[in-house]
Amino acid sequence: MTDAIATGSSPPADAAPRRSRSLYAQAIRELLTYWSARLGLAWIFLVVTAGVFSPFIASSHPIVWNYKGHWESPMLHNITQVDVVLVVLYFAVIVLALLRHVSLLVRLAIYVGILFMVIQLAYLLVRPPMNIDYSRYWQAEHAGDAQSVVRTIIPYSPSDRMLYATEFTQNLRPSRQFLLGTTENGEDVLSRMLHACRIASAIGFISTGISLVIGVIVGAFMGYFAGWLDLIGMRLIEMFEAIPTLILLITLVAIYGRSLYMIMIIIGLTGWTGKARFVRAEFLRLRNQDFVYAAQALGLPLWSVLFRHMLPNGLTPLLISVSFGVASAILSESTLSFLGLGPVDSPSWGQMLDQARGVGTSFHWWMAVFPGVAIFMTVFAYNMVGEALRDALDPKLLKRE
Amino acid sequence: MLSYVIRRILLVFPTLLGITVIVYFMIALAPGGIGANLLSSEGTMRPEERKAMQEYLNKRYALDKPVTVRYFHWLNRISPVGFTDKAEGKSAFGFKAPDFGESFIRRRPVGDLIRESLPITLLLNILSMPLIYALSILVGIRAAARRGGAFDKASSTLFLALWSFPVILAGTLAIGFLTNEKYVHWFPANGLHDILSDNMPFLPHHGANGWERGWLFDTAWHLVLPVLCLSYGSFAVLSKLSRGAILDNILADYARTARAKGVSEKAVLYRHVLRNSLLPLITVAAGILPELIGGAVIVETIFGLPGMGRLGVDAVRQKDLDLVLAVTIMGTLLGLVGNLIADIGYALADPRVSYD
Numbered sequence: 001m002t003d004a005i006a007t008g009s010s011p012p013a014d015a016a017p018r019r020s021r022s023l024y025a026q027a028i029r030e031l032l033t034y035w036s037a038r039l040g041l042a043w044i045f046l047v048v049t050a051g052v053f054s055p056f057i058a059s060s061h062p063i064v065w066n067y068k069g070h071w072e073s074p075m076l077h078n079i080t081q082v083d084v085v086l087v088v089l090y091f092a093v094i095v096l097a098l099l100r101h102v103s104l105l106v107r108l109a110i111y112v113g114i115l116f117m118v119i120q121l122a123y124l125l126v127r128p129p130m131n132i133d134y135s136r137y138w139q140a141e142h143a144g145d146a147q148s149v150v151r152t153i154i155p156y157s158p159s160d161r162m163l164y165a166t167e168f169t170q171n172l173r174p175s176r177q178f179l180l181g182t183t184e185n186g187e188d189v190l191s192r193m194l195h196a197c198r199i200a201s202a203i204g205f206i207s208t209g210i211s212l213v214i215g216v217i218v219g220a221f222m223g224y225f226a227g228w229l230d231l232i233g234m235r236l237i238e239m240f241e242a243i244p245t246l247i248l249l250i251t252l253v254a255i256y257g258r259s260l261y262m263i264m265i266i267i268g269l270t271g272w273t274g275k276a277r278f279v280r281a282e283f284l285r286l287r288n289q290d291f292v293y294a295a296q297a298l299g300l301p302l303w304s305v306l307f308r309h310m311l312p313n314g315l316t317p318l319l320i321s322v323s324f325g326v327a328s329a330i331l332s333e334s335t336l337s338f339l340g341l342g343p344v345d346s347p348s349w350g351q352m353l354d355q356a357r358g359v360g361t362s363f364h365w366w367m368a369v370f371p372g373v374a375i376f377m378t379v380f381a382y383n384m385v386g387e388a389l390r391d392a393l394d395p396k397l398l399k400r401e
Numbered sequence: 402m403l404s405y406v407i408r409r410i411l412l413v414f415p416t417l418l419g420i421t422v423i424v425y426f427m428i429a430l431a432p433g434g435i436g437a438n439l440l441s442s443e444g445t446m447r448p449e450e451r452k453a454m455q456e457y458l459n460k461r462y463a464l465d466k467p468v469t470v471r472y473f474h475w476l477n478r479i480s481p482v483g484f485t486d487k488a489e490g491k492s493a494f495g496f497k498a499p500d501f502g503e504s505f506i507r508r509r510p511v512g513d514l515i516r517e518s519l520p521i522t523l524l525l526n527i528l529s530m531p532l533i534y535a536l537s538i539l540v541g542i543r544a545a546a547r548r549g550g551a552f553d554k555a556s557s558t559l560f561l562a563l564w565s566f567p568v569i570l571a572g573t574l575a576i577g578f579l580t581n582e583k584y585v586h587w588f589p590a591n592g593l594h595d596i597l598s599d600n601m602p603f604l605p606h607h608g609a610n611g612w613e614r615g616w617l618f619d620t621a622w623h624l625v626l627p628v629l630c631l632s633y634g635s636f637a638v639l640s641k642l643s644r645g646a647i648l649d650n651i652l653a654d655y656a657r658t659a660r661a662k663g664v665s666e667k668a669v670l671y672r673h674v675l676r677n678s679l680l681p682l683i684t685v686a687a688g689i690l691p692e693l694i695g696g697a698v699i700v701e702t703i704f705g706l707p708g709m710g711r712l713g714v715d716a717v718r719q720k721d722l723d724l725v726l727a728v729t730i731m732g733t734l735l736g737l738v739g740n741l742i743a744d745i746g747y748a749l750a751d752p753r754v755s756y757d
Contacts, residue, residue, distance in 0.1 A: 241688075242736045244733070246695030254720060255428050338569040339702060361583070363576070363577035363581055363584075368573045372569070
């Protein structure tokens with residue numbers, strides 16, 4: 001609301017920042033003054049970008065080639081629905097972030113609209129071939145059927161075992177041809193790592209989103225109604241916190257299966273307690289304030305009082321727990337994959353780390369160091385952003401302005 | 402005080418009961434439920450075998466009853482207090498041996514498997530806990546005493562980095578580089594004992610072949626890497642915390658009073674400030690224990706220690722349901738006991754805690 005008023009009579013853009021900024025905008029500005037947050041956000045941006053564009057960066061399919069006189073693009077031909085959805089959403093986020101005049105809620109609504117439309121359209125229009133034959137390109141080139149082949153920067157798909165190659169490609173050390181080496185199945189490590197960015201980011205965001213929704217709803221009801229509902233809720237939270245997370249995770253994965261979406265839900269289900277605690281404390285503080293009484297007196301429905309009037313007042317500090325939550329979700333996913341219980345059939349950093357120890361005492365250091373450092377850097381980046389956010393939002397430390 | 406401790410202990414039982422509900426129903430609500438995996442092999446059986454199997458499972462897990470009945474059936478089976486079947490078809494209420502069921506893969510009672518593996522997990526935790534506390538308090542004091550110094554300034558980021566460092570990476574690197582003949586072979590790679598450890602005398606000694614390490618040293622040598630891997634994450638958290646706690650206290654009025662009275666800086670730090678700073682550290686112990694037990698799962702799997710965490714992972718991989726349930730409940734019980742000890746410790750350490 002303040003946004004709308006402020007933009008209605010906005011002074012010139014180069015005017016000095018005023019104190020009337022919302023806590024949210026203030027926190028973001030404050031956040032960017034920390035170098036650790038900047039570095040962390042830059043790394044997160046890199047990982048997300050690599051995840052979204054991985055099929056265009058690392059693919060065995062040539063971008064374009066001239067096959068028997070026809071110009072074709074095997075890469076576009078083999079693109080999947082998920083690739084299309086992710087690329088569109090990526091640009092939608094950037095465009096919507098630039099639309100400063102529109103309020104956050106409207107932007108969110110537009111985003112969700114785009115999301116549904118893109119998913120519908122992608123599954124209607126995009127039909128990737130069922131069987132992918134990587135050896136076809138190699139054979140075509142050697143038979144002289146294909147001319148002017150333009151390949152991606154890393155010309156290997158993550159699941160391309162290069163069975164067509166003249167030499168074995170299993171367990172190769174980093175070299176000119178394979179910058180970060182190859183796996184025991186003969187796949188390129190760098191390509192797999194780039195594609196794994198997608199799983200890591202997706203699991204991080206979606207499972208944190210799930211835990212956020214559960215935590216906010218449970219916490220809001222507990223804090224708003226207080227009394228016995230609060231008492232029962234707190235006992236429930238204590239119970240969930242007493243179960244060691246990793247043991248709960250592996251148990252649930254064992255029983256509900258290892259599909260990617262199931263793992264997202266399971267990680268989300270184990271991470272909501274902290275957020276619920278936080279929202280509860282915030283709502284307990286807010287429930288006796290005048291604006292809440294006013295909203296109640298107006299006869300607004302419960303959801304409106306809770307989520308339109310009270311929640312925005314306690315939302316900003318939740319960003320801290322979201323940032324730490326993404327870090328721990330990524331860590332959970334890589335740990336599950338490392339234990340051999342991760343998502344099936346998709347490249348993941350944890351799974352590669354697991355493969356570093358081969359038969360007997362053989363140890364393929366490149367399979368441990370590169371994916372492992374990727375996990376570390378990503379987790380560290382999210383934690384640094386969370387830490388900087390905590391400092392930025394700490395009223396004791398708000399010394400600027 | 403005593404009544405607080407008793408009340409705190411009594412509170413464990415409803416919590417544990419609630420956890421059994423959560424765990425059981427999460428599993429029972431899965432597609433196919435408890436029975437799905439158990440009956441999955443029946444296609445390969447002869448009809449009479451299959452019927453016998455079904456009857457046995459129905460009796461054992463009450464699979465023909467609704468899920469709530471099944472839950473109470475299971476709860477009665479694993480609880481040390483409950484109904485037992487007498488020979489004449491009557492049942493009696495009283496103490497009994499908890500029956501965790503039988504591992505379908507290993508063909509052994511789950512209780513025995515847990516009894517063998519639990520001490521190893523406990524050993525790892527008991528070794529890590531004092532190590533973490535001692536080191537982190539030392540580091541915290543050092544950082545706080547020289548606040549503003551280079552070490553203090555870097556410490557915040559360093560601790561965060563250490564905390565973010567995945568155990569799976571640390572373990573894999575340690576195994577790959579420190580236990581490998583190709584690099585350095587400083588530590589044994591696998592297990593808790595050497596193959597020949599049964600023939601070793603207990604203590605290190607000088608024998609016919611010069612110095613021999615003995616059983617105790619051999620075990621300790623095997624435990625170095627696992628304990629280090631298990632501890633460093635919690636160490637980072639606690640160091641950060643103890644630095645903050647000491648900083649909060651080092652400028653407090655009572656510390657200033659002590660200094661004004663001429664007490665040396667060292668005595669102020671160790672006799673006055675440290676005691677008050679320990680309180681938040683005791684509270685965190687409650688949160689660290691479940692984390693350590695979770696961490697033990699990873700560490701035991703990487704280093705091949707036959708502990709409960711590894712048992713759980715194996716059980717999950719083999720879909721050995723009774724074992725999975727038992728490990729989950731036991732892990733939770735450990736966490737609850739840790740919580741309990743932390744709460745009681747806090748009450749002992751801080752006389753200001755009220756016990757109403």
